[in-house]
Amino acid sequence: MRGTGVDATPSIDATDERFFAGGGELGALVRGHDWAATSLGPIGAWPQSLRTMVGVVLLSPVPIVMLWGADGVMIYNDAYSVFAGGRHPALLGSKVREGWPEVAEFNDNVMRVGLAGGTLAYKDQNLTLHRYGRPEPVWMNLDYSPVLDESGNPAGVIAVVVETTERVLAERRKAFLSQLADDLRERADPVAVIEAATRHLGQHLRADRVGYGEIEGTGTDLHLVIARDWSAEGIASITGRYPLVDYATAFVDDFLAGRTVVIEDMRSDPRTAGLASEAAHAALDIRAQIVVPLVKAGRLSAVLFVHAAAPRPWLADEATVIGEVAERTWAALERARAEAALREENRTNETLNRTGAMLAGELVLERLVQNVTDAGVDLTGAKFGAFFYNVRNEAGESYLLYTLSGVDRSAFERFPMPRNTAVFAPTFGGEGVVRSDDILSDPRYGRNEPHRGMPKGHLPVRSYLAVPVISRSGEVIGGLFFGHPEPQRFSARHERLMLGLAAQAAIAIDNARLFQAVQQSKATLEQRVAERTAELMRAEEALRQSQKMEAVGQLTGGLAHDFNNLLTGIAGSLELLQTRLAQGRLTDLDRYINAAQGAAKRAAALTHRLLAFSRRQTLDPKPTNVNALVAGMEELIRRTVGPEIAVEVVGASGLWPALVDPPQLENALLNLCINARDAMPEGGRITIETANKWLDDHAAQERDLPRGRYLSLCVTDTGTGMTPEVIARAFDPFFTTKPIGQGTGLGLSMIYGFVRQSGGQVRIYSEVGQGTTMCLYLPRYDGTAEGDVVLPDFADAPRAEQGETVLIVDDEPSVRMLVTEVLEDLGYTAIEAADGPSGLKLLESDVRVDLLVTDVGLPGGMNGRQMADAARVSRPDLKVLFITGYAENAAVGNGYLEPGMEVLTKPFVLEVLASRIKSLITGR
Numbered sequence: 001m002r003g004t005g006v007d008a009t010p011s012i013d014a015t016d017e018r019f020f021a022g023g024g025e026l027g028a029l030v031r032g033h034d035w036a037a038t039s040l041g042p043i044g045a046w047p048q049s050l051r052t053m054v055g056v057v058l059l060s061p062v063p064i065v066m067l068w069g070a071d072g073v074m075i076y077n078d079a080y081s082v083f084a085g086g087r088h089p090a091l092l093g094s095k096v097r098e099g100w101p102e103v104a105e106f107n108d109n110v111m112r113v114g115l116a117g118g119t120l121a122y123k124d125q126n127l128t129l130h131r132y133g134r135p136e137p138v139w140m141n142l143d144y145s146p147v148l149d150e151s152g153n154p155a156g157v158i159a160v161v162v163e164t165t166e167r168v169l170a171e172r173r174k175a176f177l178s179q180l181a182d183d184l185r186e187r188a189d190p191v192a193v194i195e196a197a198t199r200h201l202g203q204h205l206r207a208d209r210v211g212y213g214e215i216e217g218t219g220t221d222l223h224l225v226i227a228r229d230w231s232a233e234g235i236a237s238i239t240g241r242y243p244l245v246d247y248a249t250a251f252v253d254d255f256l257a258g259r260t261v262v263i264e265d266m267r268s269d270p271r272t273a274g275l276a277s278e279a280a281h282a283a284l285d286i287r288a289q290i291v292v293p294l295v296k297a298g299r300l301s302a303v304l305f306v307h308a309a310a311p312r313p314w315l316a317d318e319a320t321v322i323g324e325v326a327e328r329t330w331a332a333l334e335r336a337r338a339e340a341a342l343r344e345e346n347r348t349n350e351t352l353n354r355t356g357a358m359l360a361g362e363l364v365l366e367r368l369v370q371n372v373t374d375a376g377v378d379l380t381g382a383k384f385g386a387f388f389y390n391v392r393n394e395a396g397e398s399y400l401l402y403t404l405s406g407v408d409r410s411a412f413e414r415f416p417m418p419r420n421t422a423v424f425a426p427t428f429g430g431e432g433v434v435r436s437d438d439i440l441s442d443p444r445y446g447r448n449e450p451h452r453g454m455p456k457g458h459l460p461v462r463s464y465l466a467v468p469v470i471s472r473s474g475e476v477i478g479g480l481f482f483g484h485p486e487p488q489r490f491s492a493r494h495e496r497l498m499l500g501l502a503a504q505a506a507i508a509i510d511n512a513r514l515f516q517a518v519q520q521s522k523a524t525l526e527q528r529v530a531e532r533t534a535e536l537m538r539a540e541e542a543l544r545q546s547q548k549m550e551a552v553g554q555l556t557g558g559l560a561h562d563f564n565n566l567l568t569g570i571a572g573s574l575e576l577l578q579t580r581l582a583q584g585r586l587t588d589l590d591r592y593i594n595a596a597q598g599a600a601k602r603a604a605a606l607t608h609r610l611l612a613f614s615r616r617q618t619l620d621p622k623p624t625n626v627n628a629l630v631a632g633m634e635e636l637i638r639r640t641v642g643p644e645i646a647v648e649v650v651g652a653s654g655l656w657p658a659l660v661d662p663p664q665l666e667n668a669l670l671n672l673c674i675n676a677r678d679a680m681p682e683g684g685r686i687t688i689e690t691a692n693k694w695l696d697d698h699a700a701q702e703r704d705l706p707r708g709r710y711l712s713l714c715v716t717d718t719g720t721g722m723t724p725e726v727i728a729r730a731f732d733p734f735f736t737t738k739p740i741g742q743g744t745g746l747g748l749s750m751i752y753g754f755v756r757q758s759g760g761q762v763r764i765y766s767e768v769g770q771g772t773t774m775c776l777y778l779p780r781y782d783g784t785a786e787g788d789v790v791l792p793d794f795a796d797a798p799r800a801e802q803g804e805t806v807l808i809v810d811d812e813p814s815v816r817m818l819v820t821e822v823l824e825d826l827g828y829t830a831i832e833a834a835d836g837p838s839g840l841k842l843l844e845s846d847v848r849v850d851l852l853v854t855d856v857g858l859p860g861g862m863n864g865r866q867m868a869d870a871a872r873v874s875r876p877d878l879k880v881l882f883i884t885g886y887a888e889n890a891a892v893g894n895g896y897l898e899p900g901m902e903v904l905t906k907p908f909v910l911e912v913l914a915s916r917i918k919s920l921i922t923g924r
Contacts, residue, residue, distance in 0.1 A: 023058030024078040029092055030058065038093050039069050049149045053158060063163070066147065068156035072096035072111050083163055085131030102135070103127050110144050114157030120144040124164050134313045139168040169317040176204050177324055184332040191228055193336050197329040198230035201306065205318055208235045208285065209307040212329055213242075215300050220245065222252075224303065235309060238284050247280050251291075255303065258295040262319060264288050265311035288312040290319055292326040304329060348497065351378050355501070359508035363515040366403075372505040373405040373480065379501065380465060380494045382406065382482035387469075389478040390428050427466040427479035433495050438487040439464040463489035467498040469506050477509055570596045621659045621758065623781050626690055626713055627651040633666055637673045637688075644683035647673075652691045652905070654912045656711045659781040660758050665713075668751040672715040672774050675748070679719030679772060687716040691905045692912070693777065703761050709780040710760070716773040722766040730764060751776075800827035804921060805847070807831045809839035809854040809864065810883070819853060819883075822910055823917070836862030843871035849878065850921050856884040868901070879920045 023030065036042045040050070050068060054075055057064045063083050065076035074091050081088040091099045096107045106127065113120055122142040128135050141162040146154035180200045187193045194212045202210040211229030215222055222244040231237050244252060250271035251261045265288055266272045266281050281289075288308040294301050304326035306318075355375040362368045369387050377385040384406035422444070426434050436442040439461055461483035469477045480502055482490070573596035580589060630649055638647050669688070676686045693699075693710045700707040722730065731752040748762075755762050759779045766772040806828050808819045816832045823830040831847070833839040836858045843849060852871065854864040862870075868880045880901045897903070904916055 255293040430476040460485040641677040656780040658778040676717035684718040714775040721768040805829040835860035
């Protein structure tokens with residue numbers, strides 16, 4: 001019983017009207033409501049506390065509802081009426097338990113706590129409400145507080161209700177789609193993509209079935225092919241092939257137009273109720289569904305469907321998620337299929353290249369034909385393949401089986417050889433390719449034979465592909481035959497591949513036959529081969545001489561041009577100088593003198609390069625700090641190699657000086673970096689590294705050097721690398737792998753000459769596709785170079801503090817003994833371990849360890865870097881010194897070390913070890 005106007009509440013006075021003035025729609029409804037019919041009574045009888053709170057509620061822009069009295073009579077504002085949806089305006093004045101019966105127990109608790117003076121707060125509280133006549137999950141931020149009457153006792157509860165459903169669903173949708181994207185990204189197989197997408201979506205929506213089907217056919221003859229679906233427990237899979245008209249008669253037009261179809265109940269929806277499609281869906285446990293069509297390039301290509309076995313009111317957010325998953329599934333499938341096609345193409349090319357290379361060199365007929373047959377099975381995906389020679393009997397019906405692939409030869413022993421039937425005749429007659437999607441039902445073959453297509457007892461062939469092998473002379477040598485027990489397994493692409501393979505096979509068989517014929521006259525052949533070999537050797541030697549003379553010509557031509565320019569500058573300046581002296585004109589003489597001197601200096605530099613090439617240059621060796629020299633060259637090198645190349649310099653601390661010609665070393669370093677750049681056309685990294693090396697007899701012998709102390713300057717690139725053949729000739733004059741006009745092959749030869757003349761050696765370490773390291777080994781100079789830091793003698797090395805402990809991990813007992821004695825002489829407590837797991841066990845104990853000294857290469861399945869990283873989980877401040885016989889970058893990850901980690905390469909001197917240990921422990 002509610003009134004609709006002022007007349008319905010005659011008890012309201014002017015004060016009440018002013019008090020409840022405004023408040024929008026709800027203000028008018030409150031003023032016109034028949035409150036006398038409720039436990040609150042007429043407005044005129046309301047206590048002041050209630051009037052005040054109602055005024056606050058009505059004027060608030062925030063959704064607020066007040067629950068007054070023990071029954072929780074509801075009074076709310078305009079903002080709350082939007083939240084109430086279809087329940088408004090019936091909610092006004094109702095008891096909260098009756099107004100929201102689906103959440104009655106929740107509200108009972110609210111009233112119990114609120115009327116006891118307590119408060120409640122919920123963030124993103126999920127409740128299912130019937131705001132529009134059906135259950136709907138909603139999320140809300142709820143804050144409940146008691147409302148006090150005039151005596152200070154709780155008389156009601158005020159609730160601030162802010163719906164967060166849209167935000168919560170958006171966040172969940174985003175998280176779900178992100179997880180789905182991550183999973184799909186890892187899927188390389190198209191079927192796996194569908195499996196992942198349907199499973200994720202089904203579990204997210206709590207659906208009964210989710211599937212992805214692709215459309216085959218044209219016009220009105222469309223079929224839905226479901227290769228994989230996901231079903232909840234108790235719901236059957238519906239994978240298979242279905243005529244689209246039987247299941248989507250009422251909404252095929254929607255599909256073709258790309259419109260999503262949403263059905264909440266097949267039995268009541270006018271598009272399906274009473275139709276055959278309703279029965280078809282019912283047989284598949286489908287009562288409600290959402291279907292998202294995917295129209296690509298103007299064609300219905302696929303659908304993603306979600307099924308419910310019972311009626312289900314679908315939410316807008318659910319439809320949005322399904323649409324997103326449909327598009328992402330399509331994209332992931334396209335990507336997976338493109339990658340699969342690329343992999344298949346690469347595999348095909350590899351097989352063709354491998355087979356072509358094999359055929360080009362294989363002269364044994366049996367192996368040749370077997371390899372061809374095996375390659376055909378591999379390329380077509382056939383279950384079995386065979387090669388038959390076209391050797392007929394007098395009746396013209398017998399062929400010779402030569403090779404089999406994929407099946408045992410006994411499989412052909414149960415029936416006669418092929419006869420000149422309709423299926424085999426085109427191949428042995430050389431008429432062309434025969435391809436059948438199902439040979440057993442193909443109307444072209446076997447119409448008059450009881451077995452239709454294949455002889456009785458034959459291998460189970462449904463897909464059939466046969467290609468003739470035709471000699472260059474036109475003779476049909478035989479045929480390649482391939483079969484598969486499943487229909488529709490061979491395509492036009494397989495035809496093209498087998499035609500190419502058959503052509504290669506024909507040439508190879510011709511060659512093999514020719515070789516066999518030639519073998520019959522072996523003596524003549526050997527003479528001809530010897531003559532041909534000698535002719536080729538003469539031609540090769542002539543080619544080498546031609547190339548060498550071409551390089552010499554380029555070199556001498558360039559030198560002549562340069563010297564002519566320089567001599568012109570010198571001679572011209574001297575002639576002008578002589579003329580001016582004869583004329584008595586003594587001004588500007590300096591200009592001619594300077595010009596002549598400059599040309600002479602450039603000529604001397606050019607001669608210097610020639611002497612370097614001949615390893616006869618006069619060097620000016622000086623004690624040199626190589627680290628300082630590299631640092632001085634770093635900026636020039638960066639500019640020279642360009643921005644696409646990253647340059648990293650790793651200078652060994654305590655590097656020994658070298659007695660070397662600094663300009664020549666700079667020139668050698670620059671040339672090595674330019675060579676490294678040229679080996680990385682797509683960009684990469686150059687690492688310049690210095691180190692101290694103590695070469696024992698074995699190491700010195702490997703490098704063709706006397707034993708002793710050396711320093712190394714190495715340039716490492718991440719480029720194309722060198723083959724052993726190229727490495728063997730890299731220092732030969734005139735040898736180059738660069739195109740004509742881009743190098744004469746003198747750079748490495750001159751570097752080699754300079755280093756050897758300096759008493760050192762150059763070595764190349766390279767792996768094709770991985771990169772190259774060029775190392776210059778220079779003898780140590782027993783003195784100091786300018787700017788060097790002189791290390792103290794071992795006797796003066798810094799001593800340990802009380803209790804300082806070092807853990808040594810190395811699988812070589814002599815190394816552990818050496819390091820241990822050094823440490824103990826310096827006052828440290830030394831602990832030893834022989835492998836990574838043993839060292840890590842000590843590091844995970846409570847033993848004091850101030851420094852870990854470890855080799856990188858260790859036995860036991862854990863190297864030194866892995867052990868150090870694991871130890872730093874529990875000892876984050878652990879100092880680590882790696883000692884290794886490998887190059888520093890290879891040992892510790894291209895030079896990247898965390899703070900508190902350093903590398904010392906073996907062999908090392910004791911004063912360097914002592915100094916490095918102390919600096920690491922003290923941090924100075």
